[in-house]
Amino acid sequence: MNDKRNDQPPLSRRKLLKAGVGAAGIAAMLGAGVAAANAQVTKKASHKDAGYQESPNGAKRCGTCRQFRPPSSCITVESPISENGWCRLYAGKA
Numbered sequence: 001m002n003d004k005r006n007d008q009p010p011l012s013r014r015k016l017l018k019a020g021v022g023a024a025g026i027a028a029m030l031g032a033g034v035a036a037a038n039a040q041v042t043k044k045a046s047h048k049d050a051g052y053q054e055s056p057n058g059a060k061r062c063g064t065c066r067q068f069r070p071p072s073s074c075i076t077v078e079s080p081i082s083e084n085g086w087c088r089l090y091a092g093k094a
C-alpha cells in the first residue's frame with residue numbers, strides 16, 4: 001500500500017503555502033511601489049507656484065496647452081483650472 005497521493009499532499013500544500021506567501025509578499029511590494037508612484041503623480045504645483053491666472057495670456061490658454069485635461073484639470077497644476085486660464089508652465093500643442 002504505497003499510495004503516493006497520501007504521501008505528497010502535505011508537501012504539496014507546504015509548497016503552495018510557501019508560494020502563496022511569496023506571491024503575497026511580492027504583491028505587497030508591488031502595491032507599495034504603485035502607491036508611491038501615485039503619490040508622486042498626484043503632487044502638482046499650486047496655482048500660486050505656477051503663476052496660474054483665470055484669464056489667457058494672449059493666445060496662450062489652458063485649452064491649447066498639452067497639459068490640459070478637460071473639462072477642468074491639468075497634469076501639472078492643481079485642479080480646478082479654467083480652459084481659458086493660463087500659467088507659466090504652459091506648453092503649447094505642436
Ligand code: SF4
Nearest residue numbers: 062065068074087090
Ligand atoms: S500647465 Fe498651466 S497653462 Fe497648461 S493646462 Fe496646466 S494650468 Fe493651464
